Amino acid sequence: MSEAGIIEKLREGNEKAFSDLVNTYQKMVVNTCYGILHNIEDAEDVAQDVFIEVFRSASGFRGDSKISTWIYRIAVNRSLNFLRNHKRRRGFQSFDDIVETPKTVTGEADTESGGDPQSDMENSQRSVLIHAAIDALPKNQRIAFTLNKYEDLSYKEISEIMELSLSSVESLIHRAKKNLQKKLYNCYKKKCI
Amino acid sequence: MKCKAIHKKLIFFLENDLPENEMEEIKLHLAGCHECADFAEYMRKTLKVLNQERKPDVNPFFYTRVKARLENQTIKEIATPLWARILQPAVFTLLLLAGVYAGIKIGQPANNIQETYYAEQEIFPYLYEMAAEPIETFLME
Known part of the structure; x- marks a missing residue:
């Protein structure tokens, strides 16, 4: 149909x-x-x-x-x-909270995965961290990045959804990635995981 | 390439989003720099989490729940007739405005104390004899 x-x-x-x-x-x-x-x-x-x-x-x-x-x-x-x-x-839990309080990322281990509990806990902590980092991005960067990452949408499709030009979407995703990298580097330096 | 420059491009390197020559350059650097390689591994593991959690499983009862919610909303709408849905907010708005107006009116006399007229002001001259008959007049008599 x-x-x-x-x-x-x-x-x-x-x-x-x-x-x-x-x-x-x-x-x-x-x-x-x-x-x-x-x-x-x-x-x-x-x-x-x-x-x-x-x-x-x-x-x-x-x-x-x-x-x-x-x-x-x-x-x-x-x-x-x-x-x-x-x-x-x-x-x-904001990203700054996580970075300022090292080793306290509160994630629960994925008990259903049947894998190594240590690795599950670490993945869970990484998940909380990356979510907080994405949530801390400006709204449009977050939407563009999420649609690209979770839905594998092309820049053109994202531009249609967000009603923006293709170049704006490219720039949004580029800046989102740079910001994420900066945030993760801060966390890495402070050893928050 | 220096470590700082590598850090700035690492996320694009991990997503194969760089020109061929830069990819090679970063690969070479990571092979020789322990600190950058460590950060690259940290980034790779963290970004991998996003790929793992994509596409959550489909809930088999999803449509049933959507339908139930839709029906609930429709029943509520039918139970409340259209005129009631329009009239209710209108009445509440009018009551609110009436309340504000009444409040303003009640509060107004307190602002004009000078214009307030008390009954005792009218009675006072009759009760206060000194005002009616000054002491000088009284002594002369």
């Missing part, structure tokens, strides 16, 4: 079309939300809201972009809103 056909069916409230849409884009949406939220339960929660918004606003979709681009936009905006609304409630 063409994209226009899917949207037409959604406008009519066709349940089968909605089910197909959810099955097609579920992984993509959850993964995008997870890249921004770093928590699978929160990511699934926000992803559900994303699909509800898609279903409700199908009548407003003009078809200027691909369905996936439109869904990505909703997923990114919803995730950022979720972060803004829940930042204070959650035990937010």
